[in-house]
Amino acid sequence: MQRFSALSVIAKALGSNKGWQAQWRDASPKSRYDVIIVGGGGHGLATAYYLAKEHGIRNVAILEKGWIGGGNTGRNTTIIRSNYLFEESAAMYDHAVKLWEGLSQDLNYNVMFSPRGVLMLAHNIHDIQVFKRHVHANRLAGVDNEWLTPQECKDFCPPLNIDASTMRYPVLGGALQRRGGTARHDAVAWGYARAASALGVDVIQNCEVTAIRRGANGAVIGVDTTRGPIEAGKVGVVAAGNTSVVMAMAGLRMPLESYPLQALVSEPLKPIVPCVVMSNTIHAYISQSDKGELVIGAGTDAYTSYTQRGGLHIANHTLDAICDLFPEFRRVRMLRSWGGIVDVTPDRSPIVAKTAVPGLYVNCGWGTGGFKATPGSGNLFAHTIARDEPHPINAPFTIERFRDGVLIDEAAAAAVAH
Amino acid sequence: MLLITCPYCGPRPELEFRYAGEAHVVRAETPSEIGADEWGAFLYTRANPRGLHAERWRHIHGCARFFNALRDTRTDFFEATYEVGQPRPSGTEENKPALSGDNVGTWSGESAR
Numbered sequence: 001m002q003r004f005s006a007l008s009v010i011a012k013a014l015g016s017n018k019g020w021q022a023q024w025r026d027a028s029p030k031s032r033y034d035v036i037i038v039g040g041g042g043h044g045l046a047t048a049y050y051l052a053k054e055h056g057i058r059n060v061a062i063l064e065k066g067w068i069g070g071g072n073t074g075r076n077t078t079i080i081r082s083n084y085l086f087e088e089s090a091a092m093y094d095h096a097v098k099l100w101e102g103l104s105q106d107l108n109y110n111v112m113f114s115p116r117g118v119l120m121l122a123h124n125i126h127d128i129q130v131f132k133r134h135v136h137a138n139r140l141a142g143v144d145n146e147w148l149t150p151q152e153c154k155d156f157c158p159p160l161n162i163d164a165s166t167m168r169y170p171v172l173g174g175a176l177q178r179r180g181g182t183a184r185h186d187a188v189a190w191g192y193a194r195a196a197s198a199l200g201v202d203v204i205q206n207c208e209v210t211a212i213r214r215g216a217n218g219a220v221i222g223v224d225t226t227r228g229p230i231e232a233g234k235v236g237v238v239a240a241g242n243t244s245v246v247m248a249m250a251g252l253r254m255p256l257e258s259y260p261l262q263a264l265v266s267e268p269l270k271p272i273v274p275c276v277v278m279s280n281t282i283h284a285y286i287s288q289s290d291k292g293e294l295v296i297g298a299g300t301d302a303y304t305s306y307t308q309r310g311g312l313h314i315a316n317h318t319l320d321a322i323c324d325l326f327p328e329f330r331r332v333r334m335l336r337s338w339g340g341i342v343d344v345t346p347d348r349s350p351i352v353a354k355t356a357v358p359g360l361y362v363n364c365g366w367g368t369g370g371f372k373a374t375p376g377s378g379n380l381f382a383h384t385i386a387r388d389e390p391h392p393i394n395a396p397f398t399i400e401r402f403r404d405g406v407l408i409d410e411a412a413a414a415a416v417a418h
Numbered sequence: 419m420l421l422i423t424c425p426y427c428g429p430r431p432e433l434e435f436r437y438a439g440e441a442h443v444v445r446a447e448t449p450s451e452i453g454a455d456e457w458g459a460f461l462y463t464r465a466n467p468r469g470l471h472a473e474r475w476r477h478i479h480g481c482a483r484f485f486n487a488l489r490d491t492r493t494d495f496f497e498a499t500y501e502v503g504q505p506r507p508s509g510t511e512e513n514k515p516a517l518s519g520d521n522v523g524t525w526s527g528e529s530a531r
Contacts, residue, residue, distance in 0.1 A: 245467075255462040258491075402463070
C-alpha cells in the first residue's frame with residue numbers, strides 16, 4: 001500500500017500525479033477463506049479490517065453484490081454522535097466516536113471526520129424534559145452532552161431562527177454534543193477497503209451471495225455466490241436492509257423490517273450551517289457538506305419496501321420543518337434525493353451477535369442510524385467473530401433479547417421518528 | 419406517492435392511509451401453553467420479504483376501516499386489496515422472501531408458523 005503523506009502528495013503532484021497505485025486490490029474469489037463477510041458497506045469493510053488488524057485473521061473475503069459503499073454507506077447523511085439514552089447504547093456509540101477521532105491516522109486515509117457539534121432542538125415542554133434527561137444520563141455514562149438556551153443555540157448556529165413569533169414550533173432550547181459531527185462517507189468505505197486490502201483481505205465486488213451452505217452438524221461451511229461456491233468456517237452477515245433475505249438462506253427469521261429512508265441535498269452554498277442541527281419533534285436534520293451542499297435527512301416511509309426510493313411527501317414534510325428553522329433556505333434548490341433501505345428492529349437498537357447456527361454471525365438492525373457506528377460496529381463484530389463470543393460492549397445486543405424481553409428500547413430515545 | 423385501492427372506498431392517495439404491518443398474524447389459541455420462543459416470534463418477528471407481502475392498511479381519513487393488501491416490496495405495486503377476514507387471494511403464494519433479486523426461493527422457517 002502506498003502511504004499518503006504531505007511529502008508523497010507533493011512529490012506525486014510534481015510528477016503530474018502519475019504513479020499512484022490502485023487503492024485496493026479488486027480481488028477474485030478464492031475457494032476457501034477463514035471468514036467471509038457478506039456485505040461490502042462501511043460496517044462490513046470495518047469488520048474485515050479489524051479482523052485482520054486486531055485479531056490476525058487475514059484470510060478474509062468481503063463479498064459485495066454491487067460495489068463497495070454503494071448501499072447505505074453512500075446514502076446516509078453522515079452524522080456522527082453518541083448521545084443515546086441507555087447505558088448500553090451510549091457505550092456502543094461512544095466506542096465508535098472514540099474510533100472516529102483517530103480513524104484518519106489509523107487508516108492513513110482522510111475520512112474528513114469533522115467534530116463540528118450536533119445540536120438537537122427542543123420545541124415543547126416534553127422535549128425539554130426528555131433532552132435534559134438525556135444530558136444527565138449521558139454525563140453519567142461519560143458521554144459529553146450539554147443543555148443550551150435558545151440564545152445559546154443561536155450563538156452556536158447563527159442561521160437558526162429562534163424568533164418564537166414566526167415559528168409554529170418555537171425553539172425552546174437544545175442539547176449539544178460537541179464531539180459529534182460528520183465524516184465523508186465514501187472516504188470511510190474507501191479508507192477501510194484500502195487498509196483491509198493492504199492487510200490481505202480480499203475485497204470482492206459484483207459477487208452476490210445466493211445461498212448459505214451448512215454441514216451435516218448444522219454449522220456453516222460456506223456460501224454459494226454468483227461467482228461460484230466459496231468455503232468458509234465463519235460467515236458474518238452485514239447486509240443492512242437485505243439482512244432478512246440473506247439470513248433466510250440459513251433458515252433464520254430475524255426480528256427486522258426493512259423500510260426506505262430518504263435523504264436529499266441542495267445546490268452548493270457558501271459556508272452557512274456550522275454544525276449539525278436536528279429536531280425530532282418537527283422532524284428536520286441538516287448539515288452542510290464540505291462541498292457546500294445542505295445535506296438533509298427525511299424520515300422513513302410508513303411501509304416496508306426494498307425499492308430504494310420513497311414518497312416525495314416524506315421529503316416535503318422535512319423541508320417544511322427546515323424552512324421553519326432556517327427561513328433563508330426557502331429559495332434554495334434541491335439537487336438530488338434518494339432512498340436507502342434500513343433494517344429496523346422492534347426496539348430500534350442493533351443486533352451484533354452470534355446466531356443459533358454455529359459459525360454464522362449477524363450485524364444488523366442499525367435502522368436509521370448506522371453510519372455513526374461504523375468503526376465501533378466493525379470493531380465489536382470482528383471481536384465477536386474472531387473469539388466466537390461478544391465483546392462486553394455488544395453483549396446486550398443479541399437476537400435473544402426479543403425472546404427474553406431484555407429490550408434496549410431506543411425507539412423513543414433516537415433522534416428520528418420511526 | 420402510492421395510489422391505494424380501499425376495498426370500501428376505491429382508489430385514494432397514500433396520504434389517506436396508515437400502514438399497519440404484516441397481515442394474517444395469528445395469535446396462539448392457547449397462549450398459556452406456548453413457550454418463550456413462540457411468544458417472542460409472535461410479538462417481534464414479522465415477515466420481511468423481498469417480493470409479495472401480505473399486509474394490513476387502514477383508511478384513516480376515509481372509512482377508517484382496516485383491510486388487507488398484497489404488495490410487491492420490490493416495486494411497491496399492489497397486486498390486490500381485500501377485506502379483513504378473507505383469505506389471501508388464490509393463486510398467490512404465502513409470504514415468502516425471495517432468496518435473491520427476482521429469484522423467488524423457499525423459506526424453511528415459514529412453514530413452522
